[in-house]
Amino acid sequence: METSRRSRRRTLLALPALTAVAALTSLTACGSDASTTTVGADGKAKVTVLRSNGAIFEPLYIAEQQGYFKQAGLDVTIKAGAQDTSQNAPSILNGEAQFAMTDSSGFLKGAAQGLPVRIVTGLQSATTKTAPTDGLLVKKTSAIKTFSDLQGKTVGLSALGGTIQFICEYLVQKDGGDPAKVKFVSLPTTSLNDAVYSFGTFFAAGRANGLRSIGKGMNELPGIPQGVLFSSQRYLSSNSATAKKFTGAVAKAITYADAHPDAVRAIDKKYTTVPAGFIDKQATAYYDKSINTTVMRTVITNMKEFGLLDKAPKDSDLYWDQAPTATS
Template sequence: MRRLFAGLAVGTFLLSTAACGSSDDSDPSGKAASSGGTTTVELGLIPIVDVAPVYLGQKKGFYEKHGLKLAISTAQGGAAIVPGVVSGQFQFGFSNVTSLMVARSNNVPVKAVANGIASTGLRGKDFNALMVKKGSAIKSPKELEGKKVAINTLKNINETAVRAAVRTAGGDPDKVKFVELAFDQMPAALDQGQVDAVSVVEPAAATVRSQGGVEIASPLIDVAPDLTVALYFTSQQYLQKNPDVVKKFQEATAESLAYADAHPDEVRAIVTTYTKIPAAVLEQVTLPKWPAEPNRASIEALAKLGQEDGLLKSAPDLDKLLP
């Protein structure tokens, strides 16, 4: 696999890659390779529970059935995957909704093609949690003022969600010190006292719980009930040139989402193939929802908060972004 590290700044994209596996060479033209009736497409993912349906769909042959072969690369967050898709290195990617709205509001031509993941909508039983270490004096998000809080990438959905949780608890989110840290590094950083709290998703959230970590908020739910958290997307250019491939990806992904939602035990098993989570910890993992369609009302609420917090310079055109 090739690991991508990139930053997404206002109007600026810096991209660098390091080869560390056997996926196909990048395709600057944005055209996926075809062989024997099967099209190979590069897909940028984050190694978290959210993307389990894709790995499961790949194993079950859903993508192959639709004439696709996935060459998967991983990144720390959706903000890093966006430049790869826009540049043509990836044909498709997985990203949190905020990063896609930031791109769209800066006239970066990204287009969501399939739903990704949604919050469970249940406080204390979501796949994302704002957590502190065992014995911490912090009991409420309000007490995070002046504290270090780890999120996977700055200016993304997790920053908006933590800000919403702090604001809901009566605190000032502008006083929170956000630290960028990969999800799989958060449990150790929290345990060692490098940060005061983490906004973490599964399977890392289960690892934090296994260390005695305590949840103080379900931040995604403070944004909106049943929040659409992430989407699978492509570039507008690739969609225009390859509508047939995009349709195949949409159909295979929809089938994968539905299968994952109905087979939680198989989801847990597939997670062990692309993360290092121990089997004992895996049992504690809270699975998200994988609905067929995004919840537009929740995305509109997320966009409003993004503007209020300065993550979005202007309101994104959701008609151009959403499937």
């Protein structure tokens, strides 16, 4: 019965990546060229980057505002990508955009299906340098005290099969429980069953409204990528100089963002629907360009074990050869 459950979940979770594969096949048949860089009359290389609809995109706008893209000789357009960032891959593969954001699981799903995409830089990873901005929330009167107590319980998630589900299952197992005995359902982030795993402003609002948090969220696995930028292998092969200029500008913006939290808050006020008063009260995130390949391998191994990946992609199929990787 358990094997059947895992098989069904793998089939469902593979559908987004398979859709992207089908889209790539169609685009290739039509002769689309995703490797061409357009240069404007001003001599600047034109680049489009797809951001997430939620957060972690702040360094992109800082690079624009501080002139880092311009100084690098780039004309960069920042656009909101798909609501599910794992669905940005077709736009990258057909040349509609050159770079896009996603999280670790969103990227790994595509890589496990053989999509020719590579991570070029990190944006943010879980770190003990900041207080948790995500985690498990329960009612104050709940008998749930630890992650292992979730066995036999129902946990609400904003989306199934992603990084949030992975970290929840990982922490159940780390606490000595069996992740297969936890039921996950997709619900609005404000809904609550036995428990809800929430993040960002929803996590902060839940705690402010009296919910109790358990553990330290993704900070329990420092180094897990929460936001990365990726591109197509074909584009990177033909445009490595442009890609290096782009990632260099983003790296400068990451350093600036960590040193200027008010600049981050100003971007959040402009590009999110979160009330300004709430933004002013919250600590800003810590941004990091590095991608910890050791932690990423832990994520891959466990996602496959939990049935969230059909197969474990090799490191050579994940990272651009000039990406800022690190080991621990």
